[in-house]
Amino acid sequence: MAIRPGTLREQTDQEVVSLAKEGSEEAYRELIRRYERPVFSLVFRMVRNREQAEDLSQETFIKVLNAVQSYRPEYKFSSWVFKIANNAAIDFLRKRELDTLSLDGSPHADTPELIEATALQISERGETQLDEVANRELGATIEVAIAQLRPEYRSCILLRHVDGRSYEEIAEMLNLPLGTVKTYIHRARNELRILLKDVRDEA
């Protein structure tokens, strides 16, 4: 069954999942296309290692897509994907506590090309060089601050303020009470305010 990619892009997640259940490979690829960046970004910001983030994201999608037949459409597909991705990241962090932060590229990168390929790409296209430098510094500052948060605060605040999920959705994804999610997010914001205030004061 061939489906035009353009048609797929206009369809909702639920419709694409239905097509995937019917055996459409294009539908599977469309689901990956929709969520590879947000999932990878979340996992990368959680584990702070590009290779690990890629492996965990890959495992997330393999798990999701192999279980797509058992997906229950009354729940949001995105919540399901993020839930599995976040669980994978948290499990990884529990197994191996990573306290090193690399903004300059993977610690495993041993060639200039690999360092460049694995470095955090903070700037956006279409900026002037000065903007790019300023944004890179600003982005790096907030990335460093986020990396210093406790993993559970980090996943909550990333889901809320980077992915734009509602408190209720995050509570469902992380299996946490709504009040706990709110508390984590506000504590995270509080810590970020303190960290960023220090940076401003130093400047």
Next chain:
Amino acid sequence: MTPWPTHHFTADDLDAFHTEALSNEMQLHLETCEDCRRLVVLDRQVLAMMNRLSSFGPRDGFADRVMARVTVGSPAPVPVLSYPRFTRPRIAALSALAAGMVTSIAWSTVNRAVLEGWLDRTSATLWNLGASLWQQGLLLLAAQPWYDSIRSVSGEPVRLALIAAGTIGLYATGLVALRRLVTPSAGSVSNARA
């Protein structure tokens, strides 16, 4: 007149501020409280910085790498009842069992009188043994020092009823407690079964 707030900005007030749903009294407070103004400005900066964070993508070919390990359109595994395979040793064992049963039935039919004699003797022996054990048990019980006091209590119907009710109550409480202990907590399944 708008009431004067008695507290500084809370987390909920900050959320309300960012969604432009701040109450009039907190709006008033914000106009006069330097600390809260600083807090709001800093919080807004944090959120603005987070909103501007770029997204990252995996290396090229990510979808191909995932798809190489995904089975497209494979239905969810349905548990299938598996029947034991009939191997030679199993067939031999089953045949021996069946032959033994048939022989037993045939012998019982032919030698019915002998079988009945055996059954009568066995049941009489078992009955005598049971009766003897029961009598010995009763004698042993009657020989205990506490037997008379128990007997006197059970002689009064009201006391007996109270003891019976207490025992049943204790038993029921124990059952409920045991049930709570052994029942696993039902965690909410909030999504698909992956």
